[in-house]
Amino acid sequence: MSGPVYDRVALIGLGLIAGSMAHAMREKGLAREVVGHARSAETRAVAREIGLVDRVTECAAEAVEGADLIVLAVPVGAMEEVAREIAPRLKGGATVTDVGSVKKAVIDGVAPHLPEGVHFVPAHPLAGTEHSGPRSGFASLFRNRWCILVPNGADRAAVDRLADLWRGMGANVDEMDADHHDLVLAVTSHTPHLIAYTMVGVADDLRRVTDSEVIKYSAAGFRDFTRIAASDPTMWRDVFLTNKDATLEILGRFTEELFALQRAIRTGDGDHLHAYFTRTRAIRRGIIEAGQDTEAPDFGRAGVTR
Numbered sequence: 001m002s003g004p005v006y007d008r009v010a011l012i013g014l015g016l017i018a019g020s021m022a023h024a025m026r027e028k029g030l031a032r033e034v035v036g037h038a039r040s041a042e043t044r045a046v047a048r049e050i051g052l053v054d055r056v057t058e059c060a061a062e063a064v065e066g067a068d069l070i071v072l073a074v075p076v077g078a079m080e081e082v083a084r085e086i087a088p089r090l091k092g093g094a095t096v097t098d099v100g101s102v103k104k105a106v107i108d109g110v111a112p113h114l115p116e117g118v119h120f121v122p123a124h125p126l127a128g129t130e131h132s133g134p135r136s137g138f139a140s141l142f143r144n145r146w147c148i149l150v151p152n153g154a155d156r157a158a159v160d161r162l163a164d165l166w167r168g169m170g171a172n173v174d175e176m177d178a179d180h181h182d183l184v185l186a187v188t189s190h191t192p193h194l195i196a197y198t199m200v201g202v203a204d205d206l207r208r209v210t211d212s213e214v215i216k217y218s219a220a221g222f223r224d225f226t227r228i229a230a231s232d233p234t235m236w237r238d239v240f241l242t243n244k245d246a247t248l249e250i251l252g253r254f255t256e257e258l259f260a261l262q263r264a265i266r267t268g269d270g271d272h273l274h275a276y277f278t279r280t281r282a283i284r285r286g287i288i289e290a291g292q293d294t295e296a297p298d299f300g301r302a303g304v305t306r
């Protein structure tokens with residue numbers, strides 16, 4: 001990609017995702033100017049200290065003035081409030097996007113506030129870490145990861161331009177409708193996070209029995225759970241409050257399967273357990289063979305046998 005995709009980009013909320021976008025856009029020269037708004041004086045001070053963006057504003061509406069692309073990078077539950085605040089100052093022809101982990105609730109909250117002539121192209125980069133805040137971003141976060149756009153009838157040229165920005169930051173781009181996105185993410189991200197939170201909570205409840213052994217001897221599986229369970233509480237509270245139906249649907253299925261496995265353990269039904277684990281192992285192997293786990297170590301691929 002050559003040259004900037006947008007002249008001025010405004011980032012609202014300067015945390016992990018906005019910070020990573022700022023680093024990536026700067027590294028690849030994708031925007032002529034990046035303006036950032038943060039609510040707290042502390043975040044604004046850090047953003048200035050590390051030179052995260054070209055200009056930091058105290059007021060969200062001031063940040064979006066004259067911007068060609070406005071990125072809402074706040075927790076899902078704060079999107080509507082921010083949209084209401086910036087709406088009167090948006091430039092005609094500008095594109096508003098968001099990076100929220102849930103799409104239907106964001107569309108319902110944001111779209112009604114945007115004036116005619118402003119394009120709204122919701123997006124969700126499937127990339128993150130358990131860290132948050134203005135120091136947590138890094139330029140390579142989106143490299144070889146998916147970014148899902150949810151155009152919802154938006155102007156084609158505006159959608160394609162946003163797709164160019166995400167590709168410029170290293171992501172692969174796909175499109176989906178909002179309900180489908182929310183169901184897929186309930187399976188691949190939201191419910192797994194809830195399970196990790198629960199498992200770490202259970203271990204913590206048992207800490208008097210196990211002392212610190214759970215942490216000391218934690219094998220890779222539990223260590224991964226603790227990493228996931230360290231994710232931002234505000235962000236995840238909002239995810240579950242706004243993707244309620246899909247998460248409850250998947251949780252219902254999950255508990256049915258869990259009860260079946262629990263029964264197999266109690267009754268000593270080894271065939272059931274073996275057949276189940278064989279099926280799930282094939283799924284992991286399929287992901288690696290399709291080259292869809294870019295972080296899998298080589299020995300993971302080499303270990304795939306039929």
Ligand SMILES: NC(=O)c1ccc[n+]([C@@H]2O[C@H](COP(=O)([O-])OP(=O)(O)OC[C@H]3O[C@@H](n4cnc5c(N)ncnc54)[C@H](O)[C@@H]3O)[C@@H](O)[C@H]2O)c1
Nearest residue numbers: 013015016017039073074075076078100101128129132133
């Ligand atoms: N962390 C991830 O793994 C990840 C991945 C993909 C998408 N997302 C989504 O991206 C969005 C941002 O997440 P993040 O990880 O960058 O979070 P973060 O906590 O690192 O940053 C969010 C920032 O928004 C600010 N904020 C909160 N309410 C605000 C308001 N009303 N006005 C202005 N600023 C406000 C917070 O102070 C914080 O600085 C969320 O909607 C999240 O669902 C997160």
Ligand SMILES: O=C(O)C(=O)C[C@]1(C(=O)O)C=C[C@@H](O)C=C1
Nearest residue numbers: 101125126127128129130188189
């Ligand atoms: O790796 C992590 O820390 C993440 O959990 C990132 C993750 C995910 O579930 O994959 C979390 C939430 C997002 O909306 C997108 C990505």
